[in-house]
Amino acid sequence: MKRNPVIPYVLIMAFGIVLILILSFKGLGDMKEVAKENGEGNEKTEVAASKPEDIYKQSCIGCHGDQYQGVVGPTLKGVGNKYSKEEIMTFVTKGKGTGMPAGLVKPEQAAAMADWVANIK
Secondary structure, eight states, X not given: OOOOTTHHHHHHHHHHHHHHHHHHHHHHHHHXXXXXXXXXXXXXXXXXXXXXXXXXXXXXXXXXXXXXXXXXXXXXXXXXXXXXXXXHHXXXXXXXXXXXXXXXXXXXXXXXXXXXXXXXX
16 A cells, blocks of 8 residues: 655644644733733833933944944044034934934933033043
C-alpha cells in the first residue's frame, strides 16, 4: 500500500495555522488585562529630570554629543556667545527649524536649561 507523502506536511501545516489563530485570539482577549497590570491609563511612572545636566543626558546627548561637540545637531560650545538666553529658551522649548524638535524641555525648566547651555565652553 502506497501512502501519499504530502499528507503529514499538510496535517502539520493545518495544525500550525489553527494553533496560531487560537493563540492570537487568546492574546486579544488578554490585552485589557495586561494593560491593567502594566498600569496603562495611570499617571506616568517616568521621573522627569530636574537638573539641566540630567535633562541634557536624557534628551539632548543623542544629537549634540557627550562633549557638546555636535553629532547630528550643531555643537553647543560657544552657543552663549551667538544667542541670547531668551533665544536659547525658545530653541529648547519650541525647537528650531526641522532638526530641533519642540517639547524636549518643559517651559518651567527652560530658564535653567538656557543658563546652563549658554555657559558651555
